[in-house]
Amino acid sequence: MKRLFILLLILTLPTALITNASPASAQQAKSAFKVEDPMGVVKVKPGGPVHIACWFVVAGPDASLGTDTKRGVEIAIEDKGGKVLGFPIKLTVQDTGCNAEGGQAAATKLAADPTIIAAIGSSCSSEARPGAPILWKAGIPTVSPSNTGPFLTDPKRGPEYEGYLRTAHNDKVQGAVAAQFAFKQLKVKKAATIHDGSPYAEQLQAVFVETFKKLGGTIASQEAVAPTDTDMRPVLTKISTGKPEFIYYPLFIAAGGHITRQVKEVKGLEKVALMGADGIFSPDFYKAAGEAAVGMYHSSPDFSAFGAGYKTFLERHQKKYGEKPIAPFHAHAYDAAMMTFAAVEKVAQKGPDGVLYIGRRALRDAFYATKNFKGLTGNLTCDKYGDCADPRIAIYKTSVENIKNLVLPDKPFWKPY
Amino acid sequence: MLKRLRERMTPTDVVMWFIGAVILALVIWGSIATLSEGKYSSHHWFDFIVFGLAQGSIYALIAMGYTMVYGILRMINFAHSEVFMSGPYTAYYVAAAFYSSGFLDRQPIVSLIIIFLVSMATSTFIAILLERIAYRPLRTAPRLVPLITAIGASFFLQYAFRGLYGSGFQAYPVVKILEGEWLFGEFRILKFQAVVIIAAALLMAALYSFIQRTRIGKAIRSVSEDKETSSLMGINIDRMIVTTFVIGGMAAGAAGVLYAVMFKQVHFYMGFIPGIKAFTAAVLGGIGNIPGAMLGGIFLGLVESVGPTLFLDGLGIVAPYQLKDAIAFILLVLVLIFRPTGILGERLAIKKA
Numbered sequence: 001m002k003r004l005f006i007l008l009l010i011l012t013l014p015t016a017l018i019t020n021a022s023p024a025s026a027q028q029a030k031s032a033f034k035v036e037d038p039m040g041v042v043k044v045k046p047g048g049p050v051h052i053a054c055w056f057v058v059a060g061p062d063a064s065l066g067t068d069t070k071r072g073v074e075i076a077i078e079d080k081g082g083k084v085l086g087f088p089i090k091l092t093v094q095d096t097g098c099n100a101e102g103g104q105a106a107a108t109k110l111a112a113d114p115t116i117i118a119a120i121g122s123s124c125s126s127e128a129r130p131g132a133p134i135l136w137k138a139g140i141p142t143v144s145p146s147n148t149g150p151f152l153t154d155p156k157r158g159p160e161y162e163g164y165l166r167t168a169h170n171d172k173v174q175g176a177v178a179a180q181f182a183f184k185q186l187k188v189k190k191a192a193t194i195h196d197g198s199p200y201a202e203q204l205q206a207v208f209v210e211t212f213k214k215l216g217g218t219i220a221s222q223e224a225v226a227p228t229d230t231d232m233r234p235v236l237t238k239i240s241t242g243k244p245e246f247i248y249y250p251l252f253i254a255a256g257g258h259i260t261r262q263v264k265e266v267k268g269l270e271k272v273a274l275m276g277a278d279g280i281f282s283p284d285f286y287k288a289a290g291e292a293a294v295g296m297y298h299s300s301p302d303f304s305a306f307g308a309g310y311k312t313f314l315e316r317h318q319k320k321y322g323e324k325p326i327a328p329f330h331a332h333a334y335d336a337a338m339m340t341f342a343a344v345e346k347v348a349q350k351g352p353d354g355v356l357y358i359g360r361r362a363l364r365d366a367f368y369a370t371k372n373f374k375g376l377t378g379n380l381t382c383d384k385y386g387d388c389a390d391p392r393i394a395i396y397k398t399s400v401e402n403i404k405n406l407v408l409p410d411k412p413f414w415k416p417y
Numbered sequence: 418m419l420k421r422l423r424e425r426m427t428p429t430d431v432v433m434w435f436i437g438a439v440i441l442a443l444v445i446w447g448s449i450a451t452l453s454e455g456k457y458s459s460h461h462w463f464d465f466i467v468f469g470l471a472q473g474s475i476y477a478l479i480a481m482g483y484t485m486v487y488g489i490l491r492m493i494n495f496a497h498s499e500v501f502m503s504g505p506y507t508a509y510y511v512a513a514a515f516y517s518s519g520f521l522d523r524q525p526i527v528s529l530i531i532i533f534l535v536s537m538a539t540s541t542f543i544a545i546l547l548e549r550i551a552y553r554p555l556r557t558a559p560r561l562v563p564l565i566t567a568i569g570a571s572f573f574l575q576y577a578f579r580g581l582y583g584s585g586f587q588a589y590p591v592v593k594i595l596e597g598e599w600l601f602g603e604f605r606i607l608k609f610q611a612v613v614i615i616a617a618a619l620l621m622a623a624l625y626s627f628i629q630r631t632r633i634g635k636a637i638r639s640v641s642e643d644k645e646t647s648s649l650m651g652i653n654i655d656r657m658i659v660t661t662f663v664i665g666g667m668a669a670g671a672a673g674v675l676y677a678v679m680f681k682q683v684h685f686y687m688g689f690i691p692g693i694k695a696f697t698a699a700v701l702g703g704i705g706n707i708p709g710a711m712l713g714g715i716f717l718g719l720v721e722s723v724g725p726t727l728f729l730d731g732l733g734i735v736a737p738y739q740l741k742d743a744i745a746f747i748l749l750v751l752v753l754i755f756r757p758t759g760i761l762g763e764r765l766a767i768k769k770a
Contacts, residue, residue, distance in 0.1 A: 059584035061684060197739055224736035228690050230680045233468045234722040235738040238730070241456055254586070254682060261681060265598075265607055267464070287588045288682055 035349055037359030039139040042117050046354035049090030051113070052340060053140075055106040055121035055131065057098040061254040064284040064326045066096070066123045069145045071325070072333030073120055075316055076341075084341045085348055087356055092116070096127045098252060099198075099227070103127025104134065111138035117344065117358055118142070118367075120336045124252070124279075125149030125200040128164065136163030139360035141367050143339060143388075144168060145332035148278065149199045150207070153385040163364050165382055167332040167339065167375070169301060169391030171200070174277060175207025175250075177393040177416050178299045182246050183215040185395075185414050186273060192220040192244035194235070194259065196227045196251045204250040204277055220244040227255050232262045240268035250277035250299075257288025264292060273297070281396065282327045283406040293398050300328045301377065302394035302412055310376050324407060332389070335375035339388070343367045392417070437754040440747060443728070450731025457726065463604045465723045471610040471679060473718020474617030478672035479695035480702070480710035481624060482544075482665030488641040488705040489661045492560065495567040496547055497669060498692020499574035502685065503543045504536035504670030505677040506578060509587045511535045512677075516590035525594045529674075537670035543574065544666030548659055579685040586684035589677045613675045620671055621711050624664060628707060637661055641705070694745070701749055703762025712760055720745050 035041050044050055054073055056066030070093060077089050092113075094106035103122050110116055111134050119135055119142040122128045128147045135142050141163040144152075148171040151157060152164060182188045191212055195201035202224075209219050220242030223235050236259070239247065247269075249259055256276055263269050275297040276285075286293055303310070310331060317325060343366040348358045370388060373380040378390030394412030402409050451457070479501050486494040515521040515528045551570040555563045595609040628634040639647045640657045648654050676691065677683055694717060702713025724744040725737035734740070752760060 059579070060686060061586045061682070063585050195736075222736060224739035226739060226742060229738075229741075230676075230682075230690075231468060231472050231722070234465055234726070234741075237461055237464050237468070238726050238738070241461065257588075257682060258680060267460070267605070284585065288586065290588060290591060290681065 033349075033351060035351075035357035035359060037361050039360035039364075042115065042358045042360065044087055044356035044358070048087065049115075050084050050087045050344060050356070051090045051092065051115040051117055052337075053092045053094065053110045053113075053116045053119045053121075055094045055096050055103070055110060055119060055123075055127070055142075057102070057123040057127070058093060058095050060097060061284075061288070062098040062124070062252050062279075064253070064282045065098070065146060065279070065329070068282075068325055068327035068330045069120075069123065069333035071317065071321055072145065072330035073337045075313065075320065075330075076334045076337035078316075078320075079338075080341055084344055085350070085356065089341075094121075096122050096124070096131070098124040098127065100126045100130050103129070103131035107131030107134040111135055111140065114138075116140055117360075118340050118363060120145065120333065120340060122147060124198065125152060125203075126198045128152055129199060132164040133160035136160060136364075139163075141165070141360075141364040143336040143367065145336045146278075146327075146329040147200075148174060148204070150203050151199060153383075153387045155385060157385065161386070165367055165386035165388055167336045167377065167380060167388050168329060169389045169393060170387055171204045172207055173391045174299050174393050175204045176211045177395070178248060178250075178275060178277065179208045179211035179215060179217075180416055181297070181299070181395045181414055182248070182273075182275065183212060183217050186246065188217065188246040188273065190218050190220050190242075190244050191246040191248060192223065192239045192242060194223045194225060194239075194247065194249040194251065196225055196229075196255050198227060198252070200279060201250050201252075205248060208248050208250075225251075225255055225259075227252060229255060230258055232259045233266055236263055236266040236269060240266050243268065244272060246273045246275065248275050250279060252279050253282065253285050253288055256280040256285060260289035260296065261292045275299070278328045281408065283408060284326065286398070286403050286406050291400075291403055294400050294403055296398045297413070298396045298398070299393055300396055301332070302392040302415060303328075303331075303410075304394070304412060305378070305392040306331055307374065307376050307378060313376055328408075331376040335373075335377050335380060338375060339367065339370055339373060339380065342373065343370070433754045437751055440751050443732075447728040447730075447732045451727050451729075452731070454731055456730070460604055462723075465726065466719065467606055467610055467614075469719035469722030470715065471613045471718070472722060473698075473715035474614050474621075475672050475676050475679070475714075476691065476695045476698045476717050477711040477714025478617055478620060478668045478675070479691055480698040480714045481621070481668045481707060483696050483699040484702070484704055484707060484710040485637075485661050485665050487699070488707075489637065489658055490552070490556070490563075492552070492563045493567065493696070494547070494552075494665075495564070495692075495696075496551070496570040496574060497544075497665065497695075498688035499571050499578075500540050500544045500547065500666050500688075501669040501673050501676075501692060501695075502683075502688030503574065503578060503673075504538075504540035505589075505673030506582060506587070506683045506685065506687070507539040508532045508536035508674060509589060509677070509683050512590055513587070521590060522593060525592055529592065533671060533674050536674045537667045540670030540673065541663050541666035544662040544669070545659060547574075548662040553655070553658075575685055575688075582685065584685070586682050586687075589681045589683065591681075592678065595678060609678050613679055616675060617672070620668065624668060625707055625711075627664070633657070633660060697745065697749055701752055701759055703759030706759070706761045709759055709761035716760070717745055720748055724748070 058066040096102040096106045125147045144166040146168050148168050150172050193205040195205045278300045281298040281300040346366045347362045348356050370382045380388045382388040395414040396409045397413035482497045521528045551566045598605045598607050636652045637657050698713035698717045699710045702709030721741045725741050729737035
């Protein structure tokens with residue numbers, strides 16, 4: 001018992017010292033100058049790290065989506081020489097699992113760390129819905145490189161999303177491009193959609209349906225599965241009774257792979273055209289779907305429209321990780337990281353004691369004030385709801401070689417512009 | 418008569434029966450509406466049933482492991498889903514090696530047999546380890562203790578395999594002889610589904626006759642009836658319990674390969690959903706009862722496949738397959754309202770626990 005007491009004493013001692021010490025240094029600083037912020041001020045001691053967090057899906061079937069963006073952030077940090085304003089950058093990564101629960105858990109963990117200045121993430125829109133408000137409550141703004149769900153930047157999204165921005169495109173754009181492609185290029189008159197109940201898939205197919213109907217097409221059925229479902233044959237059999245020529249299923253890798261493999265096994269769907277979206281535009285999806293994915297279409301950011309720096313980025317990526325990017329959002333992540341560093345540089349003030357002061361509200365405002373930011377993905381300008389992307393969406397078609405070598409196609413198959 | 422009934426029924430019973438009757442009425446109404454609509458032809462229904470049978474026989478094989486362990490130890494082996502995952506995930510590496518060397522295409526039957534053996538051996542090994550390390554030391558502990566260990570062991574195994582094989586997923590190679598379909602008049606059946614259904618049926622028949630006909634099977638049954646008396650009769654209880662885990666592990670390993678043949682994706686988390694479904698199947702059939710587990714598995718598979726279309730399409734509910742788990746679990750509730758011990762569960766005269 002006594003020993004336990006001593007142990008506790010030893011453990012509490014450093015914390016006591018720190019809590020005693022910090023007001024003293026703050027007082028010193030106060031005499032020289034003052035940084036105030038309604039959401040609090042983060043102080044970075046000389047030599048101490050500027051702490052940035054990533055919340056991405058880096059495990060499970062959708063790990064490629066998050067790993068790809070993580071690499072984008074890492075390359076951005078390298079390009080900054082690992083430092084911002086002379087302070088080393090510290091990166092923390094939390095896995096989010098590509099579901100609401102994972103997003104909530106990751107955001108809660110990050111929000112509990114007062115040293116974190118800004119976050120980059122999340123990967124899936126379902127994670128951001130509960131996660132972004134938790135982070136913003138703790139004064140942490142977050143920039144997502146791959147959330148595309150329209151509601152996150154909707155005018156009606158509510159003040160709890162005020163700290164949220166994204167460099168990824170809004171699916172209002174992506175869904176419309178997909179519908180135009182199906183109707184105008186493939187001359188499809190009757191289409192079916194499948195979503196998995198996630199906000200990303202549900203809203204994306206809704207935009208598709210709306211645009212497709214407006215163009216004059218008919219929708220045979222709008223079905224749904226669960227993201228963990230494996231047996232898609234029953235739902236596909238149900239779809240086959242509507243006789244669609246085209247199935248649009250903007251899902252994630254596990255369910256998307258099952259549908260692609262099983263669709264040709266269902267009577268009446270042998271000749272149907274298949275199309276997915278950016279969530280399954282990945283070599284991992286090719287692995288999951290196998291040869292069944294040959295001839296399939298994907299909507300994705302148009303890599304050929306990216307800025308001049310993209311080529312060097314790809315070379316750096318190849319050198320560092322020994323492969324080509326494994327999902328579509330690495331460049332968006334690079335831009336999100338660079339935007340974060342630019343915002344920190346704009347807002348941070350160095351005190352006479354060498355301490356860096358960063359106001360949380362001021363940092364968020366600096367993010368939102370981003371204008372004509374030259375990124376890899378284009379010129380980024382944030383609107384008042386946090387949409388910063390310069391969205392150019394193209395359609396890609398998968399070939400036999402793509403499946404054989406597990407590489408994404410290089411050139412777009414079709415562009416709306 | 419009526420008076421006696423009134424005395425025996427508590428208000429809760431009345432409410433439960435009422436809920437049951439409402440669900441049943443909805444099911445019947447939905448089915449009639451769907452069938453009278455005539456949107457689906459007989460070959461559609463045949464397809465739905467075959468898909469359900471294939472999925473259900475996998476559930477049934479996994480459920481056998483749950484139900485047998487429950488029968489003998491009166492505990493739910495929640496780590497059984499990881500026993501199921503470990504086999505096909507390990508056998509994937511054998512399958513991939515066979516595929517890249519071309520052996521899989523030259524000798525598909527031999528390769529499939531080897532893949533089955535590797536998967537069953539791994540699952541059995543994991544099941545034995547589980548019993549030895551996680552459950553045997555706690556056999557005399559209160560009942561909640563092994564339950565918690567089981568959950569802990571489940572997480573441990575999941576993350577151990579994640580560390581071993583990586584956090585991503587692997588795709589099983591395509592076995593060419595199992596692709597394509599057989600035609601019976603106007604009905605058709607996918608080859609691998611026929612194989613899955615037949616293989617599962619044979620395995621279940623073999624395991625069931627092992628339990629019913631052999632001396633070891635008899636000993637296992639006697640241990641599950643009464644441990645002390647059995648040990649007085651000279652039965653080695655530890656050995657019988659291990660044998661139970663071995664049988665459950667073998668069934669799970671075989672189910673794993675069938676699952677991989679049907680769905681192609683394996684990852685460290687793959688056991689979770691089939692595990693929960695199989696557990697549900699075991700409860701549905703009457704936990705502790707082996708034919709019950711088989712029946713429960715097949716029933717659950719059929720409901721998941723046929724149910725959303727049959728019950729909900731006629732009611733005008735959009736995207737019914739999103740609700741397939743809800744339907745399965747509502748039916749579980751329905752069965753348990755009318756038969757609290759499950760479809761084939763016997764009423765126990767003496768409470769064994």
